[in-house]
Amino acid sequence: MRITSGPLDHIRCPRDVHDLNDDQIRPLCAQIRASLVEFGKRHGGHVGSNLAVVELTVALHRVFDSPRDAIIFDVSHQSYTHKMLTGRAAAFLDPRHYDQVTGFTNPAESEHDMFALGHTGTSISLACGMAKARDMGAVPDGGAGSGSIIAVIGDGALSSGVALEGLSDAAEQGGNLIVIVNDNEMSIAENHGGLYRGLARLRESDGRAEPNIFTALGMDYRYVEKGNDVDVLIEELTRIRDIDHPIVLHIHTTKGLGLDEEDARHGVVPGRHEFNHWQNPFCDEDAPVGSRKTYGALAMAQLERRFPDEPGLVVISPATARSNGITPGFRARAGAHYVDTAICEDHAAAYAAGIAKAGGTPVLATSATFFQRAYDQIIEELALNGLPATLLVFAAGISGTDHTHSGSLDTAMLATIPAMSYLAPSSSTDFLEMLDWSTRSRAHGTVAIRVPGERILAYERGVGDGTGAGETDAEDRRGVDEVTMETASLRGAGDSIPVDEATRENPYGRYRIDRQGSQVALMGLGDMYPVALETARSLERLTGGAVRPTVVDPRQCSGIDAGTLDGLAATHRLVVTLEDGQVDGGWGERIASYVTSMDRPGSHGPHDAQPQVICLGAGKEFTNRIPLPDLERRYGLTPDAVARRVVKALSLG
Structure with a gap:
């Protein structure tokens, strides 16, 4: 279902933004804003921060030539408009496509996304690195990052220590490097720290207050009060597009600009309000x-x-x-x-x-x-x-x-x-x-x-x-x-x-045996403890009561409870560790290493019958928006899957 109609309907790539007539730019911004407001009600997301940068993002793609001119968003949850202008508008306009893109920049989706970024403060350092490679001649003409390098930082990211490290280095590095500070007067909640008091003084003085942290670090600096005026932004970005030295463009925007009366009834309002950092779809509010x-x-x-x-x-x-x-x-x-x-x-x-x-x-x-x-x-x-x-x-x-x-x-x-x-x-x-x-x-x-x-x-x-x-x-x-x-x-x-x-000394060094059984010991770490309990019941059903497992609540994963593990190893054929973290390098591997070691104090040498150990947990991979039940099935972490694995290991099936 289309939310609105207008110039956005014909945008497939940034070149289409260049081809618009000047009188189509403001309608494009209005259509994007209306679409994002509707998207927030239906799907939810980091809507407030994105509403603040609608005009900035349109201006960036009007003036610059992505991906030749590299735009690095920080925190990249500000990239919804950017995605809409780079071929992914359907993911924000049509409910059937809402979950087809991530909420952050992602090079797997588009050549216009420079990095997969979900943490904060790194855009300036990344921009410095790309600019260095460009200036050293490592980037082919016309390639991504061969032109201007733009870091868009804001929504609280500037106070991150690595952002200040990047600013310090950028000033010394030289060359074309544009840092846009999106100052919407908010972080995730309210801003904290002296840095933001300095930004407030700059806003109040139209960018003339001293001391100015950016100029103090050696950066050129300009201020734009009307950060939600697309014409002003296009003019300013055009002026600095081919600059030959690093510059900070400090723009003042309004977080959540365009949220309407329906949003307000649900507590989501524009401006300096914590509730517009993340918006739930209205249908989920009673969850x-x-x-x-x-x-x-x-x-x-x-x-x-x-x-x-x-x-x-x-x-x-x-x-x-x-x-x-x-x-x-x-x-x-x-x-x-x-x-x-x-x-x-x-x-x-x-x-x-x-x-x-x-x-x-x-x-x-x-x-x-x-x-x-x-x-x-x-x-x-x-x-x-x-x-x-x-x-x-x-x-x-x-x-x-x-x-x-x-x-x-x-x-x-x-x-x-x-x-x-x-x-x-x-x-x-x-x-x-x-x-x-x-x-x-x-x-x-x-x-x-x-x-x-x-x-x-x-x-x-x-x-x-x-x-x-x-x-x-x-x-x-x-x-x-x-x-x-x-x-x-x-x-x-x-x-x-x-x-x-x-x-007062650590009372959690010993594991807790919550259910004493035989043959199989199920060790469920933290959040996997309910899975261990239900696996025990599944095993009893599968084996007709022939296997009554021991269930262990380890309570900690930083130390080995040698006494308990020696006891389990002496009386059980199989030890199963369950963790909802990465197995490779994780807790289960340390348990397995101890239990199966011939040097273990409870072991009697190479002829001692060592128990088998099965370590279950997450694979060594990055997963992206895969529902938790699907991941549990993928990793064999459901009670029935674990029970079947145990039956097979005991050769009972």
């Missing part, structure tokens, strides 16, 4: 709150009760607060106990180390995919220094998300760091007890906790068996009280859990 918000709200409620008595207890979020149940209401009540570091994960981890060193209690919360950006600081500043900080790792494991936001590498990434514990709770009770232990004791190093996901949430809610749970972590607009009321049935929200002095 239950997903695991990230559920368990995040429980964690925040528990910590909030302690704020009056613990001045050093600080929750840290690098910009992605609301996605993880850290709601505006909680933030307001927390006051100085909550810090948004902006999109600066590496700074956030080092900042947490500083708090811990000074005697405070930092809790750093973000997604597994974003903890990747802080890996060095987690190792060096936190683990190496043995500092008692707590990391809450959301959205870990395989998922149906875009390939730039996968959490499937979390165990391979975090569980092997020395002097650090990575805990994997299988219930809300375990999760909150682990959080309580990690934040009340200083007799341990850095502790990361894998926040329970959709399978555990479904299991606790009594929705089927918790296996094959769908992904329901869409954004919602409810307050903390509504979220915690919904989750109170899982555990008393905000309850403080007493910690026995005798258990």
Whole structure:
């Protein structure tokens, strides 16, 4: 179904934008804006940030010649209009094609997309590299990146440390390099940090205020107040198109420009409003709150009760607060106990180390995919220094998300760091007890906790068996009280859990055998625990009760519980590890290495009957928007598939 009609109907590539008459440009922008507003209502997505750059993107493709002139979007969730102008308009105009493209730039879709990008702050560095190759003569004439190089950065990305590194290098590098700062006055939530106060002064002074961070770094600089006026942008971009030195074009735009009264009734409004970062399709607004918000709200409620008595207890979020149940209401009540570091994960981890060193209690919360950006600081500043900080790792494991936001590498990434514990709770009770232990004791190093996901949430809610749970972590607009009321049935929200002095040392080093059986031991790590339970039932059905498996809840993936594994190896023919992360380099391989080692203390040498080990988990691949149930079938992670694999291994089938 067509949403609107106009010049966009005839755009197949950027050359078609060049061929439009001048009087068709504003109607083109209007049609794109109306289409994006309708797309947000029907499909959802990062609509607000894209509405801010409609005119900019049209102007870019009017003035420049993509892909000869390379346009690098950062964060590339701002690329919807770009996709519409490069042959992919149907994905935003026709509901039958809505899911045919990703929400980020993707070279697999189009030669006009320079990089697959879903994280932030890297566009300027990428642009510097492309400009360097061009200036060294490495790019053939007419090839992608042989002309102008343009980095479009904004929506909070400029505060990322790597963006500032890129700016510093760009000024020294020289040559044609255009950095467009899309200043819509917002990040994912509100902007934080002195950098944005500087941008505000520049806006207020029409670009004349001092100090100016861009000129201080040696960049040429121009300011455009009317960043949503396509004619002004075309004029300014034409003026700087062939510039022979790096320049920053700072444009002032409005996030969510064009959202209408229907959007407003659903709480999505233009301007400086957190709710227009991500928009749900209106038909999904009554969906239950997903695991990230559920368990995040429980964690925040528990910590909030302690704020009056613990001045050093600080929750840290690098910009992605609301996605993880850290709601505006909680933030307001927390006051100085909550810090948004902006999109600066590496700074956030080092900042947490500083708090811990000074005697405070930092809790750093973000997604597994974003903890990747802080890996060095987690190792060096936190683990190496043995500092008692707590990391809450959301959205870990395989998922149906875009390939730039996968959490499937979390165990391979975090569980092997020395002097650090990575805990994997299988219930809300375990999760909150682990959080309580990690934040009340200083007799341990850095502790990361894998926040329970959709399978555990479904299991606790009594929705089927918790296996094959769908992904329901869409954004919602409810307050903390509504979220915690919904989750109170899982555990008393905000309850403080007493910690026995005798258990202040890590009480999670031993695995928990929840069901004692024989022959087969099923070890379900974290979110795979419900799958292990249901697999046990499937095995009993398949074998007529001949096999009654042992079910083990490991509770952590950073250490080996030698005593439990030796006992399992001595009494079981088969050990099966289940993890919803990458098998290669993951937790299961470490279990297998120990259990099958002839040097294991419980082994009696080369003639000892070693148990067989089957390690099940995700493949070594990037997956892109494949539904979670499909991935589970692909990897053989459904209870029936695991049970059949076990029967075959035992030669019972």
